[in-house]
Amino acid sequence: MISLATAIPVALAGCDGNSAGEKTDGVTNIGFLAPAPRNDGGFTQYALAGVQAAVDADPTLKLTSIVDNAAESQQQIDGLTSLAAKNKVVVADGAVLNKAVAVVAPKYPDTHFVLIASDLESLANNVSSVTVAVGLNAIVAGAVASNQSKSKKIGMIAGPEVPSSTAWYYGMKQGAAAENAQTQVSQAYTNDYNDVGKAKQAAEAMIANGVDQILSDLDSGSTGIYQAADGKAGTGVYNVFALHCDDNPNIIGSGIVNWSDVLKTAVTEAAAGKLPAGAISFGLKSGALSYQFCPGKGTDAQKALAEKITSQISDGSITPAEGVLLPKPSYAYEQR
Structure with missing residues (x-):
């Protein structure tokens, strides 16, 4: 059991084999993957709007890639792998993506994965799972x-x-x-x-x-x-x-459920190295x-x-x- 006090903020320096995920020219690259269409009129669209709002509010953030309609497990693994190779922050937007994140995240320790609407089975030092109650x-x-x-x-x-x-x-x-x-x-x-x-x-x-x-x-x-x-x-x-x-x-x-605000907060904190690894739940008080x-x-x-x-x-x-x-x-x- 790891207490909140010892949760590890993900602000990792680059290392060999994952240089594409580093900050370049002062800009933090962000990738986004979802199993549904980006214009679904619901969960995915609101989440993506939140990511875009974070980027619009901070000129040092850049949304470089969007992978949507990744409905099959192999598509999800391949998509996350591609995004992790060139982005410092990767948003995995969907509860069904927890298994794909568990597979890909260990291979890219310098990339911060933000898993939305689901938790992992065990702690990963470069994964923050963000849920809403x-x-x-x-x-x-x-x-x-x-x-x-x-x-x-x-x-x-x-x-x-x-x-x-x-x-x-x-x-x-x-x-x-x-x-x-x-x-x-x-x-x-x-x-x-x-x-x-x-x-x-x-x-x-x-x-x-x-x-x-x-x-x-x-x-x-x-x-x-x-x-x-x-x-x-x-x-x-x-x-x-x-x-x-x-x-x-x-x-x-x-x-x-204001997913847009939740995603904006999560991406902003992740890019700044202030979003802790582990599970984070947004409730009524938030x-x-x-x-x-x-x-x-x-x-x-x-x-x-x-x-x-x-x-x-x-x-x-x-x-x-x-x-x-x-x-x-x-x-x-x-x-x-």
């Missing part, structure tokens, strides 16, 4: 959805079944129970954040079983949920990461999370409920249930 937002969303539901059946649809997605389910389950102990919560995984057809099928199956409130932990795949909800009176949809109120009239609100309603949506009672649940989470009155938070790794960990 999305399950806390899900508690609030679950309470609101339960209050909105007439059938007292709500659901969550995500892409791959990874801890950062199951946290939305467990959080919704806890929040729904806090609002009404009789509320049932379903979950479904399409294994693809952007497959509209699979998302529509999953949503149609839930609606057929009586679910009338659905949270979408998807990117462009959310369109499938909108299509399934259209024409179904009383069916509400909830997003994650950002408000998409104009995309569909059924959208009630969103568990906002300002990375909030629940917001779309304009004209949400009753006064629901808005009061959201504020109440948020306050109770913040002051510790509500303790996250099992599965709501990502498991703490057995190495350096920092909660922000």
